[in-house]
Amino acid sequence: xxxxxxxxxxxxxxxxxxxxxxxxxxxxxxxxxxxxxxxxxxxxxxxxxxxxxxxxxxxxxxxxxxxxxxxxxxxxxxxxxxxxxxxxxxxxxxxxxxxxxxxxxxxxxxxxxxxxxxxxxxxxxxxxxxxxxxxxxxxxxxxxxxxxxxxxxxxxxxxxxxxxxxxxxxxxxxxxxxxxxxxxxxxxxxxxxxxxxxxxxxxxxxxxxxxxxxxxxxxxxxxxxxxxxxxxxxxxxxxxxxxxxxxxxxxxxxxxxxxxxxxxxxxxxxxxxxxxxxxxxxxxxxxxxxxxxxxxxxxxxxxxxxxxxxxxxxxxxxxxxxxxxxxxxxxxxxxxxxxxxxxxxxxxxxxxxxxxxxxxxxxxxxxxxxxxxxxxxxxxxxxxxxxxx
Amino acid sequence: xxxxxxxxxxxxxxxxxxxxxxxxxxxxxxxxxxxxxxxxxxxxxxxxxxxxxxxxxxxxxxxxxxxxxxxxxxxxxxxxxxxxxxxxxxxxxxxxxxxxxxxxxxxxxxxxxxxxxxxxxxxxxxxxxxxxxxxxxxxxxxxxxxxxxxxxxxxxxxxxxxxxxxxxxxxxxxxxxxxxxxxxxxxxxxxxxxxxxxxxxxxxxxxxxxxxxxxxxxxxxxxxxxxxxxxxxxxxxxxxxxxxxxxx
Numbered sequence: 001x002x003x004x005x006x007x008x009x010x011x012x013x014x015x016x017x018x019x020x021x022x023x024x025x026x027x028x029x030x031x032x033x034x035x036x037x038x039x040x041x042x043x044x045x046x047x048x049x050x051x052x053x054x055x056x057x058x059x060x061x062x063x064x065x066x067x068x069x070x071x072x073x074x075x076x077x078x079x080x081x082x083x084x085x086x087x088x089x090x091x092x093x094x095x096x097x098x099x100x101x102x103x104x105x106x107x108x109x110x111x112x113x114x115x116x117x118x119x120x121x122x123x124x125x126x127x128x129x130x131x132x133x134x135x136x137x138x139x140x141x142x143x144x145x146x147x148x149x150x151x152x153x154x155x156x157x158x159x160x161x162x163x164x165x166x167x168x169x170x171x172x173x174x175x176x177x178x179x180x181x182x183x184x185x186x187x188x189x190x191x192x193x194x195x196x197x198x199x200x201x202x203x204x205x206x207x208x209x210x211x212x213x214x215x216x217x218x219x220x221x222x223x224x225x226x227x228x229x230x231x232x233x234x235x236x237x238x239x240x241x242x243x244x245x246x247x248x249x250x251x252x253x254x255x256x257x258x259x260x261x262x263x264x265x266x267x268x269x270x271x272x273x274x275x276x277x278x279x280x281x282x283x284x285x286x287x288x289x290x291x292x293x294x295x296x297x298x299x300x301x302x303x304x305x306x307x308x309x310x311x312x313x314x315x316x317x318x319x320x321x322x323x324x325x326x327x328x329x330x331x332x333x334x335x336x337x338x339x340x341x342x343x344x345x346x347x348x349x350x351x352x353x354x355x356x357x358x359x360x361x362x363x364x365x366x367x368x369x370x371x372x373x374x375x376x377x378x379x380x381x382x383x384x385x386x387x388x389x
Numbered sequence: 390x391x392x393x394x395x396x397x398x399x400x401x402x403x404x405x406x407x408x409x410x411x412x413x414x415x416x417x418x419x420x421x422x423x424x425x426x427x428x429x430x431x432x433x434x435x436x437x438x439x440x441x442x443x444x445x446x447x448x449x450x451x452x453x454x455x456x457x458x459x460x461x462x463x464x465x466x467x468x469x470x471x472x473x474x475x476x477x478x479x480x481x482x483x484x485x486x487x488x489x490x491x492x493x494x495x496x497x498x499x500x501x502x503x504x505x506x507x508x509x510x511x512x513x514x515x516x517x518x519x520x521x522x523x524x525x526x527x528x529x530x531x532x533x534x535x536x537x538x539x540x541x542x543x544x545x546x547x548x549x550x551x552x553x554x555x556x557x558x559x560x561x562x563x564x565x566x567x568x569x570x571x572x573x574x575x576x577x578x579x580x581x582x583x584x585x586x587x588x589x590x591x592x593x594x595x596x597x598x599x600x601x602x603x604x605x606x607x608x609x610x611x612x613x614x615x616x617x618x619x620x621x622x623x624x625x626x627x628x629x630x631x632x633x634x635x636x637x
Contacts, residue, residue: 008521010511016502019544020502299501304487305458306492306515306560307488307564310484385460
């Protein structure tokens with residue numbers, strides 16, 4: 001029953017904000033800016049971590065072996081292929097795939113510029129990725145000098161996708177040797193590699209004749225269904241010599257993410273960027289609310305003189321902060337979705353909005369507005385009702 | 390909290406008065422800068438009485454108003470509003486008391502972001518136990534009574550000085566005050582609207598049995614008073630004399 005609504009009051013906070021539309025617009029622009037800044041920085045950071053394991057997530061493996069000297073996907077070191085064979089002695093191991101992994105220079109067939117591309121060499125009939133298109137086309141690699149190109153690689157590598165679909169014969173140089181593109185897959189670049197190329201182990205060794213005999217960079221291990229990867233990994237760690245590291249597939253992904261997060265400046269920079277967005281937002285909202293409270297100080301003092309308790313006035317400022325955060329979040333979210341689209345199409349990085357991040361930024365904006373409101377409230381203590389006469 | 394000790398509790402007729410001030414002294418500043426602004430002020434106002442207070446600026450009129458209006462703490466002497474002693478009262482007590490004291494200021498002090506109706510409702514909102522609609526209807530009724538029934542949705546910005554002051558009166562009265570304090574309510578108005586505002590104030594206060602203490606310099610409105618008081622150098626003169634004798 002609205003007619004007996006004793007708690008309903010005039011929405012003073014709302015009216016204070018909306019009766020000054022220009023000031024409100026500036027405030028919302030400031031909050032939205034801070035929100036976008038946080039969205040972009042967090043998006044880049046998570047996108048980077050996600051992008052660094054684009055391929056990692058696809059490997060058809062339960063466990064992997066890498067060299068203990070390997071630090072990340074851009075610095076894969078070799079280890080003896082024998083270790084992979086030794087692991088087959090474990091009863092839970094169903095099959096293994098040795099993989100060669102290196103960054104080699106690719107010549108753009110259109111403008112002849114060279115650029116570093118990630119090349120994976122594997123036995124074409126062995127499983128490599130959980131991806132049907134690669135599995136289907138892999139037999140084409142059995143001839144030397146044949147490669148499958150990732151068409152979502154950066155466009156600096158040349159218009160391979162369109163040319164290939166037009167039926168053109170694409171031949172170019174990798175590490176100074178002539179190769180022919182015989183198929184396309186679509187995975188996408190990562191922070192470490194601008195593009196991906198798949199070839200047979202034989203072609204890889206032909207491209208990289210200096211590779212020590214029997215040395216590989218990655219060993220994929222598939223377990224019999226129902227076995228516990230963590231337990232088998234522990235067994236293998238005990239059985240194999242210390243010149244090899246055993247990871248579960250998830251552990252391998254974490255290892256890679258962890259490298260970018262801790263061993264490079266990148267994770268730190270983007271986290272710091274988000275923090276800066278937060279601080280900038282706080283300053284903007286504080287300025288707005290502080291100015292607002294100062295402007296209306298005589299009016300607040302009048303309300304106190306009329307008998308309104310200070311608590312009510314603090315409530316007005318708090319509600320102003322809450323309204324600003326709600327009104328500022330919408331534009332920030334919409335703009336961030338737009339910018340994410342731009343970033344995706346410009347860089348090919350998987351920068352997408354997750355509900356977790358949408359919630360996180362909302363909470364940050366809310367905290368930002370409430371902290372600023374709280375700081376601006378101190379100004380209310382200056383509202384001495386005795387001064388208004 | 391009416392009385393904190395048996396001695397302080399008295400049953401004199403002054404307990405029935407709306408306002409009773411006895412031996413009120415007040416100082417500003419400290420040490421060498423100390424300056425006494427009120428010296429032994431005695432004053433009593435009965436319900437429904439309209440009292441005008443005049444005097445040169447700086448004589449302590451406004452200080453007296455803020456003390457009586459529970460906006461400042463009392464230093465020395467006794468100030469009883471509706472029988473409640475303000476000397477030694479808590480901040481919360483004063484804030485609660487202010488709900489029963491209407492105030493009209495030299496400037497109208499309306500909230501700029503609210504319409505006339507909403508401004509008046511800020512006063513009505515202080516009344517306990519009324520629904521939103523009832524409080525809004527009350528605000529509209531008061532605006533009609535001050536002759537602004539056609540200007541409900543106007544912002545203060547769009548109202549003339551006299552209209553704004555009338556909104557301020559409606560706001561003060563909408564909270565059903567038992568004491569109305571007015572500080573030069575006609576200072577910003579021309580003679581005609583000043584006259585209208587004061588007449589309105591007086592008749593509405595009378596209807597509600599609300600006492601009025603009004604500070605003014607305006608000689609044109611002195612005749613609305615039941616009693617005239619003059620203040621000089623922090624002392625009240627002619628407290629019990631008739632208006633015409635004070636003016637000579």
